[in-house]
Amino acid sequence: METFQSQEVLMEKIISNQVKKWQLNTKKKYKKPIRPVITISRLPGSGANTLAKQLSDDLNIDLFDNEIVEAVAKSAQVSETVVASLDEQDRSILDDWIAALEEKRHLWPDEYILHLTKVVGAIAAHGHAVIVGRGSGFILPSEVCLRLLIVAPMDVRVRNVMYAYKVTHDEAEKRIMKTEKERKAFIKKYFNADLTDPTNYDLTLNTAHYTAEAAAGIINEAFNSRPWYDYSMKKN
Template structure:
């Protein structure tokens, strides 16, 4: 029939085939390209590459919209703040990491990236926040992920989560002027572009802090602290093959046992701004 579109019935390319003008019909009446291919793997590879391009585009658009506030700051506000640079904060559970990061964000006019990263990954992967939270800073075995896949309408494997996380951290690093809490950011981004902080405290102090902020019993707080520490260490060990407790991975390590939140914030600000001043004065800057 004139004008009829024919294409291979089993070809991996289906309607996207560019050879549909050259066809033949077998004895069963099926239409095939003379050079048909069943290379489903190749088709799958192209689909994955296209999905990755779309995800990268979504990440760029989403983060750019979230960081637009920083771009719109007045020149005076930028002078008063610490435009540029990235601070990463690795923390033990209960060592006041969230509070310190929030204070630094306000006082340095830098964008805070903590739980916001969960939103970005969920947006990038087009999946629910609940799924991302189940993977966030945790080591999830293949078996556990496989079991979980039966109960989720749309599932994300741990390796896929890591791919999205790395792309998002890299994008944030490219924009700069951000404080990134956890998620192995100091292993993803080049160390020379970072000011890497590690917050620690004695176990009893951290348990007491969690009891206060979460209104938890001592047993509940201890369980939370130990599990969270184990999850974070396992996450870093599995995906980055690093020991997050190694002090050599940080530019400034603060023990909260003998310092207040105010003191920690002031110490980090002073060290960060001093380093920025030295970099600005460097001939290579």
């Protein structure tokens, strides 16, 4: 219980600090730049979390991992706090994104997914972020994000999981298969899409023969060379 509570307190602190940072930026009087984000979908054990951290460091942008996004989405109060950090223009843009998503994906009528779309949308509206998992690449319009799918062969993923969690080969394989099944089911249920279909992404990267630094370099090149659409201009 103490461990759970301490994790919960830590998560609340992380979220609170992020909201304060956003609020400070919102108060600054300058024209908003285009603020694209990177979304990461991944096969379990592919090294996506390490890669996400590398991207965040290289590009000097915020990192929102699966645990942070999940924690915010599960709390109605916290998710509304995140949305409230947006200014009027960005809230209007967020409403447009949600409406378009509902029309395109025929969202499962679920309170959790509504909070999730608001949270991911709010993060994207603030911009300059890497978002890992929770269907973020399926929630946001393609004009504002670089959508990644990170993969690796099963033997590489098993090795990674064995090392990370100190488990046997069989335990690692079972963990991977269970997690992969759950992730595919989540994307299919809520977004009526195939997690592993490469056409759902801008870039699919096999990490088997790349270090995190090398993989991040490839992604950085794609991120920096792509022309980005200034979504805020639609509201002017």
